[in-house]
Amino acid sequence: VALAYARDRGIRVTATIGALTEDVADLAIGLLISVCRGLCTSDRYVRSGQWPQSPTPLAPLPLARQVSGMRIGIVGMGRVGRAIATRAAAFGCPISYTDLQPMSDVPHTFVADLKQLARDSDALILAAAADKGEAIIDAQVLQALGKDGYLINVARGKLVNEADLVAALSAGEIAGAGLDVFVDEPNVPEALFANEQVVLQPHRASATLQTRTRMGEMVVASLVDTFAGKVPVGCVTG
DSSP: OOHHHHHHTTOOOBOOTTTSHHHHHHHHHHHHHHHHHTHHHHHHHHHTTOGGGOSSTTTTSOOOOOOTTOOEEEEOOSHHHHHHHHHHHHTTOOEEEEOSSOOTTOOSEEOSOHHHHHHTOSEEEEOOOOTTOOOOBOHHHHHHHOTTOEEEEOSOGGGBOHHHHHHHHHTTSSSEEEESOOTBTTBOOGGGTTOTTEEEOOSOTTOSHHHHHHHHHHHHHHHHHHHTTOOOTTBSOO
């Protein structure tokens, strides 16, 4: 939305601020568990009828990666980043983050340099605002994350250089990725489809009945306030 234009014309634009936070954070942790524990691969293994055919039931499946205690790096310590941190802390995960500046009201470790954050993390979770963002996850950051590291993105696809990510996954330079967002949705790089170290979602972090209902209620409340001559809650044009 062209907010400056709307503001100049006296048009109020509202957003469903905060409505998505819990669901997006839930999915971030869900993606992390799914990719680390191989949930999608194991599900396909059972559904395809392969389990009874294996002489040793678990032999075809590689051992998974424990999630509890992983070092979590969060890119963007806003509403969603904080909600992710709360959930990760419940798993006993040490948490570091990067943002435009340190946050005095969070207990986690601030790391100014993104590559250093990646180096210090077992999983890098993107939760940054990206309205004016560019690709910040490139080959250098992925190399810093390393062959045992995981990338989770519930922010915006354009924050990741997808060609670099595909190359890193193909070369085993990182351990895996959980992705809900992509650069050119709904077009996803086909190279990701057959990669069992990747969990893919169709940009549906907020797609629960509870959150979508809450979003609708916020829209209606904004309309009611506007027609009553009030500034709606969640107005982003002043």
